[in-house]
Every structure is written in structure tokens, then in C-alpha cells.
Amino acid sequence: MNDVLYLVDQPALIEFCTGLRGTSWLALDTEFFREQTYYPQLCLIQVASAEQIACIDPLALPSLEPLLDVLYDTTVTKVLHAAYQDLEIFYYLRGAVPTPIFDTQLAAAALGYGDQIGYANLAQHMLGVELAKTHTRVNWRQRPLDPEWLAYAADDVCYLRDIYRQQQALLAERGQPETLTEAFSALTDPARYQPQPQEVWRRIHDHRRLHGVQRAVLRTLAAWREEQAIRNDRPRRWILHDGPLLDLARRMPDDLEGLAQIHGLPPGTLRRHGSALLERIAAARAEPPEQWPT
Incomplete structure (x- = not known):
């Protein structure tokens, strides 16, 4: 494997990015932490060209602009595996997604x-490489980063290069399906990365067990929770867990006493947000049936 650069100062980052000029593609991955926030906290960026591999530390660098200028160059294909979460981070950094994209999971x-084969399994199937899985729960905010963690992170782009080249050859031989081209293009649509509070209820496990006006209430309450999470940059579960949210939609209490009967609704939430929850429930119950989600 190429020697891995660990970039923690601006001159080194600029030198590395200058060396990427003229490349037609880059393998790209990120490490982030999202346990205590709504928005992902970017902790490491891994980039590989055909000749170089670098782990770039955004927590140490004053600016990522030299790298972002390269990644947003539309003449450079960005190669990722299961790209959505990585692209979401770049959307939050610049309000747009780097283009064009090649997703090796989709390919x-x-x-x-x-469908949805993991990176390690794909590396094993296509390259015969067994990747370590011992650092999947690392707290990437921790500094200094252990050299083993950096080696693990570098592997995420090192072998991605070889997977990409093999997939490119296979697709050239067989012909790239139009559906794959469309799927790559869809990943770059900024609308995919914009919060949509009115739609998050569909991602709640067991929402299909609700019917009629209950779904309208769930949609309204889930949107309220999403708005709170965004405003305070806190995980949804810190605002309200899915369980009590579903129970609220199922039982639709109309007073504080009824709210207090909801299992798993914390007293602090009841005290701070009880009136807002009741208002949201009442508003959803007043919606005409033709507006209920299906």
C-alpha cells in the first residue's frame, strides 16, 4: 500500500491538493461522529488518487477550502461506497454535493x-482482501488518533481504488445500465440532503401500524421533533424516542393528564413541551381526511 499521509497543517494540505491536479478520479471517504448532534461532525477525510493516499484532519486544519476546491471540480469523478452519508456532510459544508459521483455499492x-453490499464484503469478493472490522465503533473525535485507526481509515480508500478500476472495466465490457447512470445522478440532487420534517414520519419503525388520523398525528409530531432537533442540533432520540411518539399518535391525548399516561414520555419533556405537543395533536386531528397521509 502507498505510504499514507496524515495532513494536519495547511501548507501540507495545499501541497497535497496541488499534486492532485490533472487526476480524473479520486476515491473518497469520511469518518464522522453523530452520537450527540443532529448534524454529523466531520472528523476525518480520506482521499486516494492512483498515486497517493491521505488522511486529512479537519479538526486540526484552519480551512478545508483547498481540498473542497478539488472535490467540487466537475472534471474529477468522486468514487465512494454507499455515498449518501458522506455526500450529506459535504452538502452541509458547501450547500451542494460534489459532482460527478461513482458509487461502488450501486455499481x-x-x-x-x-443490493447494499458492504465495503468489506465487496473487497473480499472482488479483490480477495480481508479488511479488519475492529475499529467500526471508534470515537473519531478523539485526538491524537491511534496509528491503527488511521491505517483502518486509509484502507477505506486504498482498496476502493482497485474496486473502482475493476468495476469500470466490467461496466465498459458489459455496458453501463442507464438505471445506474440515473442512480449516480440522483445522489447529487441537493434536495435529497435537505431536511424534510413533514416526511420523516415514514422512517419511524412501526408507523405502518397506524391508520387514518393516527398517521396525521404522527406526521405532525415527527415534524415537530425534527424541527426541535435541527434547532438545537441534538439527536432526535434526545428530543423524544420513537416509542412514545408512536404512542402519542395512537392514543391522541387531549390534556396534560392524558400526556402523563404515555409510557416513556420524560417528565421534563412533559413540562417543557406538553402544551406544544397538545397543540400539534389537536391540529392534526382537525385535518380533513383527504389530507391524512397514506
Whole structure:
């Protein structure tokens, strides 16, 4: 494997980015922390060209602009695996997604490796490489970063290069399906990364067990929770867990006494947000049936 650069100062980052000029593609991955916030906290960026690999420390650098200028260059294809969460981070950094994109997970599906295959499994199938899985729960905010963690992070782009080159050859031989081209393009649509409070209820497990006006209440309450999470940059579960949210939608209490009967609704939430929850429930119950979500 190429020697891995660990970039923590601005001159080194600028030198590295200057060396990327003229490349037609880059392998790209990120490490982030999202346990205590709504928005992901970017902790490490891994970039590989055909000749170089670098782990770039955004927590140490005063500016990522030299790197972002390279990543947002539309003449450079950005190669990622299961790209959505990585692209979401860049959307929050610049309000746009780098283009064009090549997602090796989507390409693997088109080539017959199955839907949503993981990176380690794909590396094993295509390259015969067994990747370590011992650092999947690392707190990437911690400094200094252990050299083993950096090696693990670098592997995420080191072998991604080889997967990409093999997939490119296979797709050139077989022809790239139009559906794959469309899927890559869809990943770059900024609308995919914009919060949509009115739609998050669909991602709640067991929402299908609700019907009629209950779904209208769930939609309204889930949107309220999303707005609170965004405003305070806190995880949704810190605002209110899915369980009591579903129970509120199922039982639709109309007073504070009824709210207090909801299992899992913290007393502090009842005290701070009880009136707002009741208002949201009442508003949803007043919606005409034709406006209820299906």
C-alpha cells in the first residue's frame, strides 16, 4: 500500500491538493461522529488518487477550502461506497454535493453482487482482501488518533481504488445500465440532503401500524421533533424516542393528564413541551381526511 499521509497543517494540505491536479478520479471517504448532534461532525477525510493516499484532519486544519476546491471540480469523478452519508456532510459544508459521483455499492448491485453490499464484503469478493472490522465503533473525535485507526481509515480508500478500476472495466465490457447512470445522478440532487420534517414520519419503525388520523398525528409530531432537533442540533432520540411518539399518535391525548399516561414520555419533556405537543395533536386531528397521509 502507498505510504499514507496524515495532513494536519495547511501548507501540507495545499501541497497535497496541488499534486492532485490533472487526476480524473479520486476515491473518497469520511469518518464522522453523530452520537450527540443532529448534524454529523466531520472528523476525518480520506482521499486516494492512483498515486497517493491521505488522511486529512479537519479538526486540526484552519480551512478545508483547498481540498473542497478539488472535490467540487466537475472534471474529477468522486468514487465512494454507499455515498449518501458522506455526500450529506459535504452538502452541509458547501450547500451542494460534489459532482460527478461513482458509487461502488450501486455499481456492485448492477454487476450482480447484490443490493447494499458492504465495503468489506465487496473487497473480499472482488479483490480477495480481508479488511479488519475492529475499529467500526471508534470515537473519531478523539485526538491524537491511534496509528491503527488511521491505517483502518486509509484502507477505506486504498482498496476502493482497485474496486473502482475493476468495476469500470466490467461496466465498459458489459455496458453501463442507464438505471445506474440515473442512480449516480440522483445522489447529487441537493434536495435529497435537505431536511424534510413533514416526511420523516415514514422512517419511524412501526408507523405502518397506524391508520387514518393516527398517521396525521404522527406526521405532525415527527415534524415537530425534527424541527426541535435541527434547532438545537441534538439527536432526535434526545428530543423524544420513537416509542412514545408512536404512542402519542395512537392514543391522541387531549390534556396534560392524558400526556402523563404515555409510557416513556420524560417528565421534563412533559413540562417543557406538553402544551406544544397538545397543540400539534389537536391540529392534526382537525385535518380533513383527504389530507391524512397514506
